[in-house]
Amino acid sequence: MTVSKADLGDLFDGKLPWDRTKAIVSGPKDDGRFQVALEVLQERVSWPERILLPLSEHLYVVEKTGEWAGERIVKCDCGYEFGDWRRNWKLSAAVIVRDDAESLEEIYPGLRRPDPELCEVREFICPGCGVLLKVETVPVGYPIIFDVLPDLDAFYQDWLRAPLSDTQACEDRTFEIIEEWAQGGPTPHGRPA
Numbered sequence: 001m002t003v004s005k006a007d008l009g010d011l012f013d014g015k016l017p018w019d020r021t022k023a024i025v026s027g028p029k030d031d032g033r034f035q036v037a038l039e040v041l042q043e044r045v046s047w048p049e050r051i052l053l054p055l056s057e058h059l060y061v062v063e064k065t066g067e068w069a070g071e072r073i074v075k076c077d078c079g080y081e082f083g084d085w086r087r088n089w090k091l092s093a094a095v096i097v098r099d100d101a102e103s104l105e106e107i108y109p110g111l112r113r114p115d116p117e118l119c120e121v122r123e124f125i126c127p128g129c130g131v132l133l134k135v136e137t138v139p140v141g142y143p144i145i146f147d148v149l150p151d152l153d154a155f156y157q158d159w160l161r162a163p164l165s166d167t168q169a170c171e172d173r174t175f176e177i178i179e180e181w182a183q184g185g186p187t188p189h190g191r192p193a
């Protein structure tokens with residue numbers, strides 16, 4: 001099924017009528033769907049970097065240009081940059097932790113409030129625009145969840161048949177942030193000093 005850019009845009013915005021939406025999401029995907037989706041998203045952002053993969057409603061993995069050309073980083077649609085895509089962006093976000101009865105009560109009033117002895121709610125917020133990017137509810141003290149580490153090279157080479165200009169090892173490098181904290185603080189956007 002071929003879907004127009006206009007329909008994809010309306011789909012992203014939640015404006016597409018349900019019968020059309022259902023036909024698109026349950027129908028076979030045309031080969032160019034991902035590229036058309038990227039075009040729609042690229043036209044909506046104000047920055048020049050090429051979007052490689054959307055991660056969520058506001059976050060993208062993009063390819064840097066200029067001084068940092070070739071770097072693949074996580075970027076918010078407002079322009080805020082979280083650093084290398086292999087580092088869990090949540091560790092570079094602003095965080096609200098709801099780990100007591102009073103703060104949990106604000107969003108889960110009454111009997112719905114979870115036991116703060118058992119779990120905590122973490123709200124991850126973009127330092128650039130203040131938008132709420134992600135919420136995770138986990139056992140107290142549970143490590144911050146790395147939602148997804150996409151293998152960009154395998155995706156572009158094996159699935160899209162359009163390899164990226166170079167290959168970069170797909171490995172979790174979140175520990176580098178912890179190391180930088182231990183050494184006195186992170187470098188800007190987690191880049192080499």
Ligand SMILES: [Zn+2]
Binds near residue numbers: 076078126
């Ligand atoms: Zn933002």
